[in-house]
Structure formats: C-alpha cells, structure tokens
Amino acid sequence: MILFENVTKQYRGTQRPALDSIDLKIDRGEFVFIVGASGSGKSSCLQLILRQEQPSSGNIHVLGQDLGRISSRKVPYFRRNLGMVFQDFRLLTDKTVYENVAFSLQVIGKSRGFIQEAVPDTLEMVGLGNKSKRYPHELSGGEQQRVAIARAIVNKPAILMADEPTGNLDPATSLGIMQLLRAINASGTTVVMATHEATFVDIMQQRVVELSQGIVVRDEIGGGYGETASIPVTELPAVSAQVLRTSEEVVRAALAPEFGGEATAASGRIGRSDAGASGVAPPGAVPVEIPGSSDAVVETVDDASEVSDAGGIGEDPATVADDARYRAPHATPPETEAGWTPAEAPAEDDDDLTVVAGQRRDDRIPAFLEPGEDIDPVKLASEGGVASRLGLSRDEDDDTDVGPVR
Numbered sequence: 001m002i003l004f005e006n007v008t009k010q011y012r013g014t015q016r017p018a019l020d021s022i023d024l025k026i027d028r029g030e031f032v033f034i035v036g037a038s039g040s041g042k043s044s045c046l047q048l049i050l051r052q053e054q055p056s057s058g059n060i061h062v063l064g065q066d067l068g069r070i071s072s073r074k075v076p077y078f079r080r081n082l083g084m085v086f087q088d089f090r091l092l093t094d095k096t097v098y099e100n101v102a103f104s105l106q107v108i109g110k111s112r113g114f115i116q117e118a119v120p121d122t123l124e125m126v127g128l129g130n131k132s133k134r135y136p137h138e139l140s141g142g143e144q145q146r147v148a149i150a151r152a153i154v155n156k157p158a159i160l161m162a163d164e165p166t167g168n169l170d171p172a173t174s175l176g177i178m179q180l181l182r183a184i185n186a187s188g189t190t191v192v193m194a195t196h197e198a199t200f201v202d203i204m205q206q207r208v209v210e211l212s213q214g215i216v217v218r219d220e221i222g223g224g225y226g227e228t229a230s231i232p233v234t235e236l237p238a239v240s241a242q243v244l245r246t247s248e249e250v251v252r253a254a255l256a257p258e259f260g261g262e263a264t265a266a267s268g269r270i271g272r273s274d275a276g277a278s279g280v281a282p283p284g285a286v287p288v289e290i291p292g293s294s295d296a297v298v299e300t301v302d303d304a305s306e307v308s309d310a311g312g313i314g315e316d317p318a319t320v321a322d323d324a325r326y327r328a329p330h331a332t333p334p335e336t337e338a339g340w341t342p343a344e345a346p347a348e349d350d351d352d353l354t355v356v357a358g359q360r361r362d363d364r365i366p367a368f369l370e371p372g373e374d375i376d377p378v379k380l381a382s383e384g385g386v387a388s389r390l391g392l393s394r395d396e397d398d399d400t401d402v403g404p405v406r
C-alpha cells in the first residue's frame, strides 16, 4: 500500500539528507506510528507519501501508484485517497461544522444527495451529530479536532495520515482522539501517525517505526515509544516523573477506571464527562474531556480546482512484496493472538507507572477497538453506534459545553 525503496530526501541548501536511504513497507489496514526526535524526518516522510515533496532519489509507491510517474495534473486525484491531519489549525473559521466537512466533498464534485447523506453520517461517527451548526470557535479543542477528522474521512480515504494530531491537547482529550483514529483504523483505513506522544504509542501497542537523523533505526510491531518508555520513574528528574505519572494516571483512569490510576485534580485535567447525557459511560468510553485550545487539524488534500472523480486506483503488485525485505533488521515478528499475555491489573499502590515497551497491556485497551472486532462504521454510524461506543455522543446539544473562543 505504501512502499519506500531506498528513498533519500535532501532539501535544497541543507548539509545532510532529511531521509537517508529509507526502505519501508506499510500494508493495507495497518496502524503505524512514526516516532523520533525533532528533525528526524517524520514530517518529511508524510509529505513524500502525500507527494507534497518528491524524493531526491529512490522510489515511492502509494496505493499502486508510482509517485515518480504521476503527472502534476493527476496529483489532486491521487490525493483523494488520502486524508491528512496536521497539528496546526486549518478549519475554515467562517464555515459551520457541517459546511467544513461538506466543503471537502463539494470541491471534488460530489452530488448534493451524496453530501447530504455522508456529512451527517460522518459527524455522527465522530460524535458531533448535534453540533453541525456550530462554528469552529464555538467548539472545544477536542471537538475541533473531531470536525477535522470528519473532514478527512468523509470521502472514505484508504489512508489517513496524522502529523502530531494530539500535540496540543491534554492527555484525556488526546486519548479520545486516539481512540477515534483507532476505530477508523479498525474499519479498514490505514493510519500513519507521526508523534512525540510516548504514552499513547506505548498504550496503543501498534507498529512503531522510529527515525533517527533520517534513518529507520527501529521497526517494531506492537512496540512502545522507545527507551524513554522503559526508564523507571525513579530515574527520571522530578518534573519528568510528574509528567509521566500524570499522563499515565489520566490514561489509566480513562481506559480502565476500575484499575485505579485515579485522575485527580492535581493533574488539572478532569473537567466534565463526555460520555453522554445519561452520564453512563459505555464500555471503552472516554469519561473525561476538557475544552481547550488546539492547533491540531485535519485536512483533506483535495484540490479545489479539480471537480471530476479520479476513478479507482488499483493495488500495484510491487507493493505486495515480502514484508521482511522492508523491515529493519531488528524488527520483531508480529505477535500472534496466542502469544498475547494479558497484563494483570496494576496494584492500587503500584507507584511505578512506567509502561514497558513490548509489554501488551490488555487492561488499557478497550476491547471493541481490537483488530479482531468486527466494526461496520457505516452501520454503526447510522445507529449512532460508533459515537456512543467511544463515549462521544450526547442526547442534547449542551450550550454550556463550549470551549474557549480562538
């Protein structure tokens, strides 16, 4: 689905390549985190997939297309199969929630009937069915991000890419966004996410590709963020330990409140329940969300100048090559269901909240988000199912639930 063959990217006027001889293969339906220090090449990787940038050498195939052979004229059509989430804010401020999502379909010439069906379904799916008439400045940070996600997925892209989508959100709100991305992935969309958020990478237990100075230094299935994930709290400076504890605590409380990790006022994170007017959170619900500002955004990458449809893009046989060829030498093999060992619930007085890379924490991952779970997002959306399973739906539009005006 996504194939990098010996890809090097060196920007003009720079001393060393941003990406250096990268081989990478991402299959259909995968959830892949791209992690690494600032400047390691994460965004460059995403920009190459989007064909916003072109490699200095090497080949890139995406969805069966050799990106080196796509003419500029066809790039907008190619991009219709991709959704993109950016960290910086790019919602259209003078359009309502509904109009923001509808706009991305209008510019590619979708019919009014299609738009009238697809937009409400998608807003329902992300838990914003009751806020379609709001403007972005009338929404919390997490809600703005969900609008942006709706905009990115409304045309059912094969690949959803996210560049630090939780970069400016508090842990509880970030968790809701991560659960949403995971649910989108469970419905069949390939998700590639660049992030610094070690906690979420550890918890999600998905494939992790780590870049260091433009080189893939780790490619691990079900891995954690890296060494930082296994540093005992006691060895961290006080401030870092507090940050780690706080975010872990909030995440624990959100995912498995019965296992302790009580989120306290000290974290400054717990504001209101987002689990529905009944106040009863469904399984896997995120019981907390804080209105707050966010610079994160999702952008569809269609070109407004293009109005006809591109037609289907087939899978290139070259992209279905042997996985092992494209994985880093020290990549670990995929875990099998039988090989998973459910973690025990942490003891209440467990002071070491460190997540160890590679250790699966079933107690923290809502069961319905597991890959084996059969999710039909269209059916669920029509029933309001996804939103309620994510704990995002509300029976009534609550006017008090308005985030800070940007």
Ligand SMILES: Nc1ncnc2c1ncn2[C@@H]1O[C@H](COP(=O)(O)OP(=O)(O)OP(=O)(O)O)[C@@H](O)[C@H]1O
Binding pocket: 011, 012, 014, 017, 018, 036, 037, 038, 039, 040, 041, 042, 043, 044, 045
């Ligand atoms: N348009 C550009 N022109 C010149 N150099 C660039 C350009 N974009 C990125 N770079 C350089 O390429 C390298 C990789 O940048 P990139 O943005 O891909 O890293 P990153 O891992 O996404 O970083 P961050 O986490 O800070 O966003 C950096 O050294 C950066 O300065």
